[in-house]
Amino acid sequence: MPEPMDEHPQDDDPDAYRGPSKSQVKRDMHALLDLGRELIALPQGKLAQLSLDEKLRDAIALAQRINSNEGRRRQVHYVGKLLRQTDALPIRQQLAEWANGSHEQARAMHRLEALRERLLTDDAALTELLDAFPDMDIQALRAQIRAARKEAHDNQARQATQEPARKHYRALFQTLKQLDFEDKTPDGHNAGDY
Numbered sequence: 001m002p003e004p005m006d007e008h009p010q011d012d013d014p015d016a017y018r019g020p021s022k023s024q025v026k027r028d029m030h031a032l033l034d035l036g037r038e039l040i041a042l043p044q045g046k047l048a049q050l051s052l053d054e055k056l057r058d059a060i061a062l063a064q065r066i067n068s069n070e071g072r073r074r075q076v077h078y079v080g081k082l083l084r085q086t087d088a089l090p091i092r093q094q095l096a097e098w099a100n101g102s103h104e105q106a107r108a109m110h111r112l113e114a115l116r117e118r119l120l121t122d123d124a125a126l127t128e129l130l131d132a133f134p135d136m137d138i139q140a141l142r143a144q145i146r147a148a149r150k151e152a153h154d155n156q157a158r159q160a161t162q163e164p165a166r167k168h169y170r171a172l173f174q175t176l177k178q179l180d181f182e183d184k185t186p187d188g189h190n191a192g193d194y
Helices: 022-041 044-049 055-063 069-083 088-121 121-130 138-157 167-177
Strands: none
Touching: 022 055, 022 069, 022 088, 055 069, 088 121, 088 138, 088 167, 121 138, 138 167
């Protein structure tokens, strides 16, 4: 009579590594599906910047062209399957870098807008800015600020149905945008903190 086989030979060693759990494998597959959806949503210019193999690139391009919901769902799953054979870490890092770069750009724009508002309401802000950037054309900057202040004053007198003038307001922003706020000011403060 044959000996009964041990159904769970690995149970003898509780410290033995048995690989990832089914739940972890499922989470990883769903993460790759989400990554595939992100890649499919990217514009062609961004996709071209990623180092993807040709088969994956073609599958993404096909998914972008499919209009049928069921066909698109199947293609997304196929892209996810192809991503299992690819090192997804560099792709994720590039996507995160693009996302964080957008956040940084938005923060920089908000800082410039706040600086513009301070320049329009507080003369001390102009002094601080000139201390940080002594090579600026002070007369041109003062003329821009005066014109933007006058424009804001004139906008208050306009009727609610009229569109406010923004020419000098926008020009002041463009001037501030040209400044290199990455440099440190002479007193050690970051010029972008205005």
